[in-house]
Amino acid sequence: MEITEKKSQLESISLKKRFRLSEYIIEKIIFLSSFLAILGVVLIFVFVFREALPVLTNPEVKKEASLKLFFSTTIWQPVSDLPRYGFIPIIVGTLKVVLVALFISIPVSVGAAIYTSEFAPLRIKEYIKPAAEILAGIPSVVLGFFALMVMASFFQGIFHYTMRLNALNAGVALSFAIIPVIYSIAEDSLNSVPRSLKEASLALGANRWQTASRVSLSVAMPGILAGIILGLGRAVGETMIVLMASGNASILSANIFDSVRTMSATIAAELGEVVNGSAHYSVLFFIGASLFVFTLLINSLAHLTVGRLQRKLAGKI
């Protein structure tokens, strides 16, 4: 009897200890997984910048590729007797595609968000929202292939240009990818506009359109802006769609019917077999680092403007 009592006592102690230990371990695991996200960002940051650094420091690399050389030529020709890494055509190319994409996706997605949150009857709403979600779920390689095979011929039939694959084609395909991003955030922020504001507006004699455009839209503006900026970040970084739909010729022109080469597609296309540690390799990482810094800047800008707008609106109200 004595033995069993002791045993049960021991067991209860060990059970208690084991319980605490598992709690401790789980806590640490949760902490680690939250820490891993930060660690990942930091490691990627360090890696990308370390590989890009020779462009600024290594004299061997600098002979072929330096900041000055990047902007003193308008030709991107990395595999050549005289390699030329002109950033201007690929920066202009990226801007052209992104501008086309935003030009299409902002009015479409914001308009759709206003319609679904302010005007649409419930039955239609039930169709629009899942449709947008499905659009968001289409893999970008499928969108790219669709643009390469179908859309390019369709636009060529309308505009009669020579290059099937061009900035317009890639921009439109890209807008399919960012419309759901902007739409879902804009729709959310329009939905979170307090009912009392809308009711007050209606009670003062404003009609539905006036209420939607002057009250709801302006109150939801910080959220919509945040959505647009997130869409912009996605557009700049999106690779597969532009790789397939833009033609990837590094032509410097303002014509949106010319084929373009974007920064992200350049990395994707050329990094595969580039000699590790060569100037070309460092230049590609330098492009990656620039994209990184660019999106970081955009995101902080978004935070700043959204915060300021929110404070301003709160003060007004």
Add this chain to the structure above:
Amino acid sequence: MKKLHTNQIRLVVLTILVLSLVTCFPVYAGKSITIKGSDTMLILGQRWAEVYMNQNPGVVIQVTGGGSGVGIAALINGGTEICQASRPMKSSEVDKLKERFNSTGIEIPVARDGLSLYLNEENKISELTLDQLKGIYTGQITNWKEVGGDDAKIVLYGRENSSGTYVYFKDNVLKGADFSAQTQTLPGTGAIVNAISKDKDGIGYGGAAYAKGVKYCKVKKDAQTPGYEPTLENVKSGNYPISRYLFWYLRNKPTGGTKKLVDWVLSEQGQQIVNKVGYFPVK
């Protein structure tokens, strides 16, 4: 008592595991043959090695890339037994080899590589000379009417500059000149063929591929000679002008295991693999 029992079982299992791992090692301790060189031939070399090692257990073949130049340098330094090269050895390299090993090396053509040019089916043009191709891809010829076709701008398609095909085309058709900036680069031969099937003014190059709406462009060495399609016979006979030999280089006449491997590569079975990888057999 029970606890001890499970521990004993664990010990036994562990011992068996360790022993089986140790006994595995002698299998890998056989003599290995090293193959090094051209990145273009890397997949071909690996495929050969896989099949050969399957058929001859105990033989280990290590295949690495790095480029033809790297492979030849390793052959001269004694770093590899067999060198894969997609170009003939330069005389300076032969001299170096002679200096170190008193041998001019053994050159064995193991496969042929031909590059196809595609046009849209509706294009009036069916053949082009090498000079015209160079003009088209360097941007000197920009309209199809300059080479006898319709009055339409030529739309250029090509491979990414990371591809061996890009370099080959640049070296052999453009003679080292740079591609026109108007060249649209697409990932893979498949994408190029698809794009040309939709683009009636397009021209592209790549490996052998078939698609609806696309035809091969016959290539002429110069204006006098007839044009040839990149068929097996034309590539084999050397009539098709954009083709090259892929070589194996050895320091001395092969003996023993190496000789067996070389013989097998040149045998019907070895050459069938060449076909499967997408090149043309030499025999």
